[in-house]
Each structure stands twice: as structure tokens, then as C-alpha cells.
Amino acid sequence: MHLHDVWFVLIAVLWTGYFFLEGFDFGVGILTKLLARDRAERRVLINTIGPVWDGNEVWLLTAGGATFAAFPEWYATLFSGFYLPLLVILVCLIVRGVAFEYRAKRPDERWQRNWEHAIFWTSLVPAVLWGVAFANIARGVKIDAAKDYVGSVWDLFNGYALLGGLVTLTLFTFHGAVFVSLKTVGPIRERARALASVAGVVAAVAAAAFLIWTQAHSGDTWSLVALIVAVAALAAAVGANLAGREGWAFACSGITIAAAVAMLFLSLFPDVMPSSLNSDWSLTVTNASATPYTLRIMTWCAGIATPLVLLYQGWTYWVFRKRIGTQHIAESLH
Incomplete structure (x- = not known):
């Protein structure tokens, strides 16, 4: 393998x-409007991801940086052709981070409600895009032949892509x-499980059609295996959720995401961006990659840094592993 x-x-x-x-980070942000019934419950939802949301976004920075260094032609074509959607995602991520940090800076209800609106929309829009x-x-x-994107931004919003956004x-x-049902206690936990049952069925129908x-x-045998997985x-995640096996449900939903992403990349290879x-x-x-020397240097750096990052992020999740509920939220912080 090269x-x-x-x-x-x-x-x-x-x-x-x-x-x-x-x-699940975006999902929790969306659920602040769909699941929480008052300010205290919205605070509970936000606190489930409060210690980890910024670490989760490191994966995006690393993926973008790796693409830039390993496949500069892919990076250039992707970010120039998809400029507006990616800019909207970037703005959403910036506003979302500010909203998490500033929501509780004042006890004023209007202040907090406005930031909660921002959390909801800046979670929903990137999830679709x-x-x-x-x-x-x-x-x-x-x-085109010069490896430049020559379509318009509206060409990106075709039926197949919109179905992908729904998925x-x-x-x-x-x-x-x-994730919320796994991290919370009390009524909010039960409502999260009920909502997950409905969302899981809808996701299953949309995902099956898209995959x-x-x-x-553009699939092959390996992508078919990933589709089946x-x-x-x-299906296992939905079943585990109905049975109240929240840990298994979360693990299976994670496997679903991993297998779906794997299928997309398997259907791509050896292309990185088909014309x-x-x-x-x-x-x-081959034609979009950096020089072999650059790739060798990157491989050594990744081999040293990646295990350290994984250990640190795993430790973070372990430290903040306990469930929370409205009883853990001080009245002044609602």
C-alpha cells in the first residue's frame, strides 16, 4: 500500500x-428545543456536552489539516467549490462556541433564550450541510480538466445531496x-429514550434509501459490506434503546455512523473527488496527493501525536462520565 x-x-x-x-454533539444542540421543557433542562442538556464539545471539534481541524497537507489538490478544489456551504458551517461553529460560553454569563431569561436559539440553529444547520x-x-x-469546480452553489443542492443532509x-x-439518555437521570432521560425511538426509525428509513x-x-463489494453493517x-441501536440498554444503543449508533462514513469512502476510492x-x-x-517526502514526514508526526491525543480525549470522557439531572443544576445557573 502506498x-x-x-x-x-x-x-x-x-x-x-x-x-x-x-x-451526538450536534444532536444534543438540536434537542435543546425538541426535548427540554424549561431552562433547567436545557442547562442539563448543554452540560452533558459542556466539557467535551470543543475537543470534539479538534477532529474537524485535524481532518481539514490532513487533507490540506496530504492531498492539496483535493483541498483546493473542495474548499473553492464548496466555499459558501463550508463558510456557513464555519460561521455556525464559531457562533455555537460563543453561545455555549456566554449563555450562562447573565441570569436574564431573554439573554439565555437568545443564546439557546443560537445553539439550536448552529447545531441543526451544520448537521444538514x-x-x-x-x-x-x-x-x-x-x-473540469484543470481540476477546478465549475458548477454553481445551487448544483450542490440536488435530490441526492438533500437526502444526504436529511440522513x-x-x-x-x-x-x-x-447520548442524553445515557448521560442523564429522571424524566429527561425517559423522554430522550422515547424521542430516540422515533428519530431512530426516521433515520433508518432515510439512511437505507441514501446508502x-x-x-x-458507485458501490462495490466492500461498500456493500459497510452498508449492511x-x-x-x-436496527440494533433502535432495538437496544427500546430495551433500555442505553450503552449498547449508543455504541451501535456510533457503529452506524462509522460504517456509513466508511461506505462513502469505499465507494470513492481511488477517487477523492469524482468529476x-x-x-x-x-x-x-494519485493525482491529488502531496509528494512522497511530505507524506513520510506526516506519517511520523501522526504516529507520535495521535496516540497522545486519543489518550487525553479518552481521559476527558472518563472524568465526566457520570449522569446529571436538574437536581445538579444550581438555581442561579438555569
Whole structure:
């Protein structure tokens, strides 16, 4: 296996980690409007991800940085062609971070309500747009012989991509609801399990349609295996949630996300960004990669730094592993 193939796999792993972690992060943000009934419950939801949301976003920075260094042509075409959707995602992530930090700075109800609106919308919009973006990458976009994107922003919002956005929205909402049921106690825990049952069914229908469409368009044997794993894991997650096995439900929903991302990357390889105009103009792991020397240096750096980052993030989740409820929220912090 060549180093550019290794880095294609590593970037797929980084995106898998990001969607697994930020998936329930976005889901919890969406649930602040769908699940919480008062300020105290919204505070509980926010506190479930309060210690970890910023660490989850490190995976996005690492995935973007790895793409820039390992596949500069892919990075250039992707970020120029998808400029507006990615800019909207970036603005949402910035506002979302500010909202988490500033919501409790004042006890004023209007102040907190406005920041809660911001948390909801800046969780929902990226949850949709990430699905739209990756669906377009898998489907192929208008790339010319110069490796430039020549379509319009509206070309990105086709039926397949919108279905991809629906999949990420519903799947992240389900993932977040399962996470809330795993991290909370009392009535909010029970309502999270009930909502997860509904969101899981909707996500299953949307995901099955999207993954089957992807398989029919560009799949192979390995992507078919990933499709079967994703569908089976999602069904298991819904079943475990109904049975009250919250840990198993969360693990299976995470496997669903990992398998779905794996399927997209398996259906791509050896392309990294197919051209819908001419297959000869597609960006591949070969023509879009950096020099072998650059990839060697990156491999050594990743081999040293990645285990340390994983250990630190795992330790963070272990420290903040206990359940919380409204009884743990001081009245002044609602």
C-alpha cells in the first residue's frame, strides 16, 4: 500500500471520529428545543456536552489539516467549490462556541433564550450541510480538466445531496438522544429514550434509501459490506434503546455512523473527488496527493501525536462520565 492510500484511510478515520463525536454533539444542540421543557433542562442538556464539545471539534481541524497537507489538490478544489456551504458551517461553529460560553454569563431569561436559539440553529444547520457536502463528494461534481469546480452553489443542492443532509440530521439527532439518555437521570432521560425511538426509525428509513442509492451509483463489494453493517447496527441501536440498554444503543449508533462514513469512502476510492463531467478529470489519491517526502514526514508526526491525543480525549470522557439531572443544576445557573 502506498502512502497516499494510507493517508486516504487516515482521513476517512478522522472524519469518522468527527462525525461520531460531533454527531451526538450536534444532536444534543438540536434537542435543546425538541426535548427540554424549561431552562433547567436545557442547562442539563448543554452540560452533558459542556466539557467535551470543543475537543470534539479538534477532529474537524485535524481532518481539514490532513487533507490540506496530504492531498492539496483535493483541498483546493473542495474548499473553492464548496466555499459558501463550508463558510456557513464555519460561521455556525464559531457562533455555537460563543453561545455555549456566554449563555450562562447573565441570569436574564431573554439573554439565555437568545443564546439557546443560537445553539439550536448552529447545531441543526451544520448537521444538514455536512450531509449535503459529503453526498456531493460521493456522487461527483462538475470538475473540469484543470481540476477546478465549475458548477454553481445551487448544483450542490440536488435530490441526492438533500437526502444526504436529511440522513445526517436524523442520524445525529438519534445519536444525540441516545447520548442524553445515557448521560442523564429522571424524566429527561425517559423522554430522550422515547424521542430516540422515533428519530431512530426516521433515520433508518432515510439512511437505507441514501446508502442503497450510493451503492447503486458507485458501490462495490466492500461498500456493500459497510452498508449492511450500517443498517444492521442502526436496527440494533433502535432495538437496544427500546430495551433500555442505553450503552449498547449508543455504541451501535456510533457503529452506524462509522460504517456509513466508511461506505462513502469505499465507494470513492481511488477517487477523492469524482468529476461528473468526465471521469478522466476526477481527482484521485494519485493525482491529488502531496509528494512522497511530505507524506513520510506526516506519517511520523501522526504516529507520535495521535496516540497522545486519543489518550487525553479518552481521559476527558472518563472524568465526566457520570449522569446529571436538574437536581445538579444550581438555581442561579438555569
